[in-house]
Amino acid sequence: MVARSGYTSRELRPAPTALLPDPLVLFFLLGLSARLLRSDLKVPEALYEALALYLLLAIGLKGGVELASHPLDGLGAQVAGSLALGFATPVVAFAVLRFAGRLPVADSASIAGHYGSVSVVTFAVATGWLASRGIAHEPYMALFVALLEVPGILVGIALARLHAPGRVAWGRLAHEVFLGKGIVLLIGGLAIGWAAGPERFTALKPLFVDLFKGVLAIFLLEMGLVVASQLRDLRRGGAFLPAFAIAAPVAFGAAGAWAGAGLGFSVGGAAILATLAASASYIAAPTAMRIAIPEASPALSLTAALGITFPFNIIVGIPLYHRFAAAAAA
Amino acid sequence: MDTHPRKLLVIIAEAALEKALVADARRLGAQGYTVHDVRGGGRGGTREGDWEADRSVEMKIIATEAVAEAIARHVLATYCADYSVTMFIADAQVLRPEKFS
Numbered sequence: 001m002v003a004r005s006g007y008t009s010r011e012l013r014p015a016p017t018a019l020l021p022d023p024l025v026l027f028f029l030l031g032l033s034a035r036l037l038r039s040d041l042k043v044p045e046a047l048y049e050a051l052a053l054y055l056l057l058a059i060g061l062k063g064g065v066e067l068a069s070h071p072l073d074g075l076g077a078q079v080a081g082s083l084a085l086g087f088a089t090p091v092v093a094f095a096v097l098r099f100a101g102r103l104p105v106a107d108s109a110s111i112a113g114h115y116g117s118v119s120v121v122t123f124a125v126a127t128g129w130l131a132s133r134g135i136a137h138e139p140y141m142a143l144f145v146a147l148l149e150v151p152g153i154l155v156g157i158a159l160a161r162l163h164a165p166g167r168v169a170w171g172r173l174a175h176e177v178f179l180g181k182g183i184v185l186l187i188g189g190l191a192i193g194w195a196a197g198p199e200r201f202t203a204l205k206p207l208f209v210d211l212f213k214g215v216l217a218i219f220l221l222e223m224g225l226v227v228a229s230q231l232r233d234l235r236r237g238g239a240f241l242p243a244f245a246i247a248a249p250v251a252f253g254a255a256g257a258w259a260g261a262g263l264g265f266s267v268g269g270a271a272i273l274a275t276l277a278a279s280a281s282y283i284a285a286p287t288a289m290r291i292a293i294p295e296a297s298p299a300l301s302l303t304a305a306l307g308i309t310f311p312f313n314i315i316v317g318i319p320l321y322h323r324f325a326a327a328a329a330a
Numbered sequence: 331m332d333t334h335p336r337k338l339l340v341i342i343a344e345a346a347l348e349k350a351l352v353a354d355a356r357r358l359g360a361q362g363y364t365v366h367d368v369r370g371g372g373r374g375g376t377r378e379g380d381w382e383a384d385r386s387v388e389m390k391i392i393a394t395e396a397v398a399e400a401i402a403r404h405v406l407a408t409y410c411a412d413y414s415v416t417m418f419i420a421d422a423q424v425l426r427p428e429k430f431s
Contacts, residue, residue, distance in 0.1 A: 042380075283382055302383060
């Protein structure tokens with residue numbers, strides 16, 4: 001609308017809505033508020049499953065197409081360095097939880113496993129955040145999501161069983177971890193995207209690339225609902241776990257940013273590696289941990305990983321890790 | 331109509347246990363089973379089934395008394411200490427006894 005004086009009000013100052021968080025975060029907050037206000041809003045379980053399948057496949061495909069069309073110099077070192085980071089973070093998390101937090105071995109190991117693994121949705125929000133600000137990153141970062149999903153889970157289980165020997169059906173567990181839907185869809189998507197290459201992928205692009213952010217928005221609405229239910233358990237625990245759930249991602253994010261800079265990633269790439277290091281799994285890890293470390297309380301790890309760390313990362317963490325990455329590069 | 335007495339064993343548990351429960355039931359002699367996705371609540375809180383770690387399943391097994399009790403004993407000993415499990419046994423009348431021997 002044109003103001004009476006002849007210029008639009010937008011020319012004078014940015015619209016007040018520009019100060020609000022990303023629309024993606026607003027979708028999350030809508031879900032969170034709806035559940036906290038006891039609205040009957042519910043995302044059908046089948047839709048949640050379908051959206052998760054779409055997101056994992058789309059992330060894999062996009063990464064695979066980029067792998068096919070980019071030179072992969074230095075990728076070996078980046079893979080090795082990221083894996084080392086993936087094995088180190090759960091060990092540090094375990095030590096802090098066990099010795100500073102005085103949590104039982106099983107709980108420390110289970111929570112460490114969640115934090116050692118990664119959150120795919122946090123990754124998707126980070127790439128969206130960077131893209132909307134025009135910050136470039138290595139386009140094949142989806143590969144690192146797949147790589148970093150597993151080490152944390154393995155380390156968590158190994159730590160639990162080193163301290164309290166118990167029967168672990170490693171065969172069944174390996175099946176669960178390596179053939180879980182996350183890994184199958186990410187690796188499958190990467191392989192199909194890589195085999196298709198940019199030209200043959202054009203036909204799939206409208207579904208898997210153009211609609212991605214809209215689907216992610218609906219998924220985040222559901223995440224808001226789930227996180228709000230998880231917050232009910234927060235009142236039961238002490239102050240240590242919430243403090244850990246914020247301090248751990250910041251510390252691991254810093255480690256990821258500096259490791260990313262050292263491994264030759266761009267600022268955007270290092271910010272994503274930092275986000276991956278800072279994020280905690282709530283799809284692959286909970287299932288694997290429930291089977292491998294039954295005596296650990298799932299309420300503790302989920303309250304920390306999903307109730308606190310996930311919202312912290314998508315609202316505060318991602319911009320912070322980008323700053324870390326910029327500082328590390330400088 | 332001729333009916334034959336059997337036992338209906340119902341196990342309501344975290345979805346993470348489904349594969350293990352199916353394998354155990356088969357191994358201990360159940361000829362068949364049915365699994366539903368369910369939601370509910372108890373002393374330990376509610377399980378809404380909104381997402382992976384919050385899902386619950388209900389498994390129904392119709393079997394002879396000996397098989398139903400063997401499965402129930404195994405589940406009590408193996409899973410009840412660490413997992414959310416609700417279990418009960420009820421009388422059932424079946425029409426084709428060879429399916430539930």
